[in-house]
Amino acid sequence: MRLYFTVPDTLQTQNGTLVRNFLRQCAVSTELARAVKFQGGGFFADGASVLANRRVYPGQVLSFDLPPEAGGVAPQPDIAVQVVYEDAFAVVLEKPPHLAVHPTLNYPGGTLANGYAAWALQQGRSPVFRPVNRIDKDTSGLVLAARNTYAAPLLAENVQKLYYAIVEGELPLGPGVIDAPIGRRGDSIIGRCVTPEGKPSRTEYTILKVQNGLSLAACVPVTGRTHQIRVHFASIGHPLAGDDLYGGRRDRIGRQALHCAKQTFRVPEYTEVPDGICIRTPVSAGTGRTVTVESPLPQDMADLLS
Template structure:
């Protein structure tokens, strides 16, 4: 039987853009770790700056300083560990290079610190799919993500060529992702573009917000159906920030129905039977990574969203 996995050390300079930031934020951003894991490493003494251990996760850093982080050991085989059937994970398309799924609500794209629930990668592994070996073990094959509370289409890479090409296509914004959402109220104008930067919420780590120093974020929207007190929207994203649609519509004063985290009316959510935001990734279009042809996939509304929409229409 093999011994425990060796811990790895990452060492790198702190770039100019992170001057004056908290050490837990710096570790999180540079190494792709969650803020919680980054803070735990600081507290455990596994983070040093210029050879000195950090006294607190809120220590501020200077650009050019030398950062060293002793990373937690990886799981022995995360793909085997997380392989678990996922109820409602619908395979829409499958060939030698890609698998397209319609993800149910309550399922993460992949495992991560703090998440012990079902995952797309685990569900596919349990169903016998072998995914690309590129990327960290827990994210192999993953080229984009959907929030746990958002349902809809995802493409996952099976071949190495597909992984590389799809990652490039998403980075270069050559993938068309369309969403449907129900927003409270009636946006004015009924069609338009929200161009507002998104970053961490200044007071709540679990939320995001429109902030001056956030990353550029662009959402295009069209109102396609109007109800008393709500609107069905068709949305396209130029960028793919975490919670982007939810944050942008909350900032407009029209939070998504059922999205209590971002200011939705709980009375309306209860009336519609919603326990999550009304948001569904219903259409995905891209050039097939190895065949060079444009492929388009669509996904029907899941039962909870269809029921809420039917109630809105009945009230009209």
């Protein structure tokens, strides 16, 4: 696939602008620019080959082909994939609980990535899975993935997430904040805890409902630490229902009651052409089209509150 960027009139300079500088304004990462140079055939200005230290001028069109990719993980058509949103840059999947996002030592196959690879090949697309957010195996909800190497860092810079969590005990209705550093728990590879030696971590939440000795919280993880929401609520004496790793009970639900319910991100304004995409420039985390995708509270979590 080829990407096209038109040099805007706002770059009204007598000597134009260097290709490498224009690429930065187009949100082309240094890693991608290097791959284009050495693996993807280089850059073109109005169809003519151009080096990164040359100049382009308003009205010119800079283009390049995305470099070839590896094959990705083994496709598994038996793993159903529910796509809830897609465009030229992003795809959002609805992940059920008890399904790992991507292969690991403990889960070498049977993951969302394997199902995505099969789905993408059926669509005639790259099977490479680039999740922007990774949620735990037993957490349900939305997973945002980048469609190509250009989109991956762009999406990662501006995505905002909201989770629903059901925690044990009754908390006051309304907003709250847990601001406490998180680090590894002893020598555990998986476990985390609040510790002065940890990294700064902040979770903002709103208690929406209290019922049956449980509280429904809408949580925004301002930082993105491993198990952040789970660890933070456990640290204040309100572990997530079903989260036995951090002290929650499993008598009413067989997994941690955590669901990625909303993702908001930006994608560039673009026009599709037969061989690629024409992208309006400049592109940055503060420009483009805002996309919001939502997912309702899953049935097993809703049953806890009924």
